[in-house]
Amino acid sequence: MKNYVVNVNDMTVVYHKKPVLWDIDLQIPSGILMAIVGPNGAGKSTLIKAMLGLVKPVTGKVTFWGESYESQRKRIGYVPQRGSVDWDFPTDVLDVVTMGTYGQLGWIKRPGEKERELAIQAIEKVDMLPFANRQISQLSGGQQQRVFLARALVQDADIYFMDEPFQGVDAKTEKAIIKLLEELKNRGKTVVVVHHDLQTVPEYFDWVTLLNRVVIESGPVEKVFTDENLRKTYRSTSENLYRKRDVM
Amino acid sequence: MALSELFTDYTLRTVALGSIFLGIVSGTLGTYAVLRKQSLIGDMVSHAALPGICLSFLIIGSKNTEWLLLGAFLAGWIATIIINIIHTHSKIKYDSALGTVLAVFFGFGLVLLTYIQKIPNANQAGLENFLFGQVSTILQRDVIFMGIVAVFTILPVILFWKEFKLLSFDHDFAAIIGFSTNKLDLLLTTLMVIAVIAGLQSVGVVLMSAMLIAPAVSARQWTDKLSVMIVLSSIFGAVSGVVGTLISSSIPKMPTGPIIVVVVTIIAFISMLFAPNRGLIWKKVRDYYNKKELSTHMVLNNLYILAKNHEDPFHPHDLETICLYNNGLRLSKRMMKKELNKLKISGLAKEYEEGNWAITPEGFKKMEEIHFEGGGDME
Numbered sequence: 001m002k003n004y005v006v007n008v009n010d011m012t013v014v015y016h017k018k019p020v021l022w023d024i025d026l027q028i029p030s031g032i033l034m035a036i037v038g039p040n041g042a043g044k045s046t047l048i049k050a051m052l053g054l055v056k057p058v059t060g061k062v063t064f065w066g067e068s069y070e071s072q073r074k075r076i077g078y079v080p081q082r083g084s085v086d087w088d089f090p091t092d093v094l095d096v097v098t099m100g101t102y103g104q105l106g107w108i109k110r111p112g113e114k115e116r117e118l119a120i121q122a123i124e125k126v127d128m129l130p131f132a133n134r135q136i137s138q139l140s141g142g143q144q145q146r147v148f149l150a151r152a153l154v155q156d157a158d159i160y161f162m163d164e165p166f167q168g169v170d171a172k173t174e175k176a177i178i179k180l181l182e183e184l185k186n187r188g189k190t191v192v193v194v195h196h197d198l199q200t201v202p203e204y205f206d207w208v209t210l211l212n213r214v215v216i217e218s219g220p221v222e223k224v225f226t227d228e229n230l231r232k233t234y235r236s237t238s239e240n241l242y243r244k245r246d247v248m
Numbered sequence: 249m250a251l252s253e254l255f256t257d258y259t260l261r262t263v264a265l266g267s268i269f270l271g272i273v274s275g276t277l278g279t280y281a282v283l284r285k286q287s288l289i290g291d292m293v294s295h296a297a298l299p300g301i302c303l304s305f306l307i308i309g310s311k312n313t314e315w316l317l318l319g320a321f322l323a324g325w326i327a328t329i330i331i332n333i334i335h336t337h338s339k340i341k342y343d344s345a346l347g348t349v350l351a352v353f354f355g356f357g358l359v360l361l362t363y364i365q366k367i368p369n370a371n372q373a374g375l376e377n378f379l380f381g382q383v384s385t386i387l388q389r390d391v392i393f394m395g396i397v398a399v400f401t402i403l404p405v406i407l408f409w410k411e412f413k414l415l416s417f418d419h420d421f422a423a424i425i426g427f428s429t430n431k432l433d434l435l436l437t438t439l440m441v442i443a444v445i446a447g448l449q450s451v452g453v454v455l456m457s458a459m460l461i462a463p464a465v466s467a468r469q470w471t472d473k474l475s476v477m478i479v480l481s482s483i484f485g486a487v488s489g490v491v492g493t494l495i496s497s498s499i500p501k502m503p504t505g506p507i508i509v510v511v512v513t514i515i516a517f518i519s520m521l522f523a524p525n526r527g528l529i530w531k532k533v534r535d536y537y538n539k540k541e542l543s544t545h546m547v548l549n550n551l552y553i554l555a556k557n558h559e560d561p562f563h564p565h566d567l568e569t570i571c572l573y574n575n576g577l578r579l580s581k582r583m584m585k586k587e588l589n590k591l592k593i594s595g596l597a598k599e600y601e602e603g604n605w606a607i608t609p610e611g612f613k614k615m616e617e618i619h620f621e622g623g624g625d626m627e
Binding site for chain 2: 106
């Protein structure tokens, strides 16, 4: 499979002298729905952030369609963790979703009727039209997540990175989100999701990356998502803990 | 002092105009300081500005406001940069770095101020006015200077409206879609430093942070829209500036800063108490009515449960029996009776002899609807 969207080479990320990600090599093929799975502190979010340039790796290279991230920005969509922003910010749903158009607009230019239209369409897609003018602090967790999804949809990207979109949402929203992800995939988009719930991996995704500081395994779910690999992914945490205790 | 003097008295008019400019600048940039959770930045910058003022005086030897404020600006700006460097390159937390830099700069400033006051030079008098602000020292050219500063700080905010909003709401997203957050951060921080420096002459280094924060906090109480918040914040800032100066100039030897801060604090206090939706009193009132509505509903629900569990649904029961069911609100019998009377008026319950009560067919129908027609879905 030569059709890679993302190519990560020898990437190592260090936080305050502690390595968070070691020597990551990862290829993400086009048109897949991929889960990044691993224990707490495995560096799942950091992996996404490092690929997107939010965290600076000490070594390694990331390319998108063979080019630098900067030159391909407009084709990349991002859904951050819901808790990463202050939902008491004075703004409404429509305004937040419109932010998805800012990248295309560039500096200084203000969003106009066309951008508003796009935002409304995206809001409709996530079933939030009745809430378009609602102050964002009055949304439930699931609704907040839908707003972020709508904002990413407006970006009209070719690859989407989503950091725990299922965290703390109700069952109804989870179904709606997964339906949306499948729809994106069917339109030829690539979707990368940081995921916590092991049980739903085979049902929701067709590709999986098992991560615990290093990439344990990455590939099609039916090949990679085995008990053996999962044990490797989750066991090494306790091993690390033991090792640390020995040092102390 | 009559209000009309504001328009006729030359000095007062100058001072008031200066306060309005100050209110607009600090109100606008203060909004971003509050929303970005950098409320303490005003405190830090204003204190850090003191050595800049003193050094500028020592080097240039003049008390021209422009030079003194330029020194203040440079010192405040350097302090901000130092904090950012400490924060990004060490494990020290932002607020610890801020507190340390504030103390070091302000301490150094006080040392310089004491030194200057000992120099036998008549020219130095008045520099200590920067501690608590003194409006009487403001000249017309200072006001023109303030006006220019206002234009040059508000203009970028209008120009980069969507960028600043995005930066304040979701920093990472701004970076990912291609805005240089470093440059935006630097620009916004620089504007905040300017806003703080602009108020040093009238409010003083010790209390300037209140001028930055209080109008914005007050404005947030009244609106859920960023643009409205900024306008309101500017108005609050301007009003407290003018009112504060008026009071301070009518009482001899009264520093202006503390009075302005008292006025702006009153505005903040009123906003926190009385603003609709977010105000404390409003919340209390709403809770009270919610609880009342809930109790009525609960009593009706109790009657409904009794009706469902009885052969004759409309058989009357006494208060004790009705009380038996879920009474999470801990209604007294007297309250119970009150609620029942309310239900009676709306035709949902009926009173029988000896204080016995039963649900009416209307009430029964209403409860059936609530229970069986998707009442569980909140939205």
